[in-house]
Amino acid sequence: MSAMHASPRKPAEPWNDPAAVPYIRLREVSKAFGPVNAVDRISLDIHRGEFFSLLGPSGCGKTTLLRLLAGFETPTGGVIEIDGTDMSAVPAHRRPVNMMFQSYALFPHMSVAQNIAFGLKQDRLPKADIATRVDEMLGLVQLAKLGDRKPHQLSGGQRQRVALARALAKRPKLLLLDEPLAALDKRLREQTQFELMAVQERLGITFVIVTHDQEEAMTMSSRIAVMDAGHIRQVAPPAEVYEFPNSRYVATFIGDANIFEGRVERAASDSVTIHSAEAGRLFVDRSVASPVDATVWVAVRPEKIAIAAEPPADASVNCVEGTVFDIGYLGDMSIFHVALAGGRRVRVAQANRYRLVDRAITWSDRVWLTWPPGAGVVLLT
Secondary structure (H helix, E strand, O other): OOOOOOOOOOOOOHHHOOOOOOOEEEEEEEEEEOOEEEEEEEEEEEOOOOEEEEEOOOOOOHHHHHHHHHOOOOOOEEEEEEOOEEOOOOOHHHOOEEEEOOOOOOOOOOOHHHHHHHHHHHOOOOHHHHHHHHHHHHHHOOOHHHOOOOHHHOOHHHHHHHHHHHHHHOOOOEEEEEOOOOOOOHHHHHHHHHHHHHHHHHHOOEEEEEEOOHHHHHHHOOEEEEEEOOEEEEEEOHHHHHHOOOOHHHHHHOOOOEEEEEEEEEEOOOOEEEEEOOOEEEEEOOOOOOOOOOEEEEEEOHHHOEEEOOOOOOOOOOEEEEEEEEEEEOOOEEEEEEEEOOOOEEEEEEEOOOOOOOOOOOOOOEEEEEOOOOOEEEEOO
């Protein structure tokens, strides 16, 4: 299966433009099932042409929020607007929206072309227009030669593309995707992610995807909304969510993070010094809105920590000493688990730039871990 190619992504960031009008507006939207608030007073703006991800664990409310956008659920409170229109009284089949489900839900007795044409026939489009649209969709998802096949004659990735073509055939302004790649194996899922991105860029349709896969959200999204228990914890582009999480929850949900608790010793306009009982003195070269002596947490990603068998020249800040108790070899990198004197365990990721014959650092070695001032992020919650 050949890959689809797209032009380089444009750096447009309409969410940073005060004059930009969001395509989707959610204002204080809630959805309760009995005593449980699956979605709890969520406000969110999504802009036209975004590939937007709702990311979170099972039960966080992300699929409920997607179904509210689709019109399959009615909000308990709040307002949902799409393209400036209040959707409160608009039924699902009247919304400029289509939804692609995790199961694909293809009709087994229909051919690929018939599956794609199904919604168009329901809308009573002329036969010639339907044929043209089906051919267009088959070309778009690179299945032009497979239109006569039945779903059981296709691979998982091909079935996924048929479902995508069927969802796009009606030319929705908004496509909602509910865990669309969950059934694919890892290699095919990674390949299909880039194919989805290429299709979305080519068509310019707004995509909103639900996923629990952090790598998937990081790869495809213009922005990510990290959800937890019916609330949105952070909305930002992938790099910002990863490099500057706004809470311990986001820091540990997106990737791995070593989090050290401490108290603010000194807060300057461009830096902060923190004393941690488990990690000594920590220095971060960014200001923080926290008074002296307040409890804060410093998150440091494993790949930003250097590991060495000898102590550094300056061990006064951002330096901890410990013993290697476990090593994981992942091919492209090695993961070191280091136990500090107080029992705290720290995770370090080191790229394997050379073939490993004899490890410079191995089990039970005494090591020193260091990281630069810009590696840490101060978290207030």
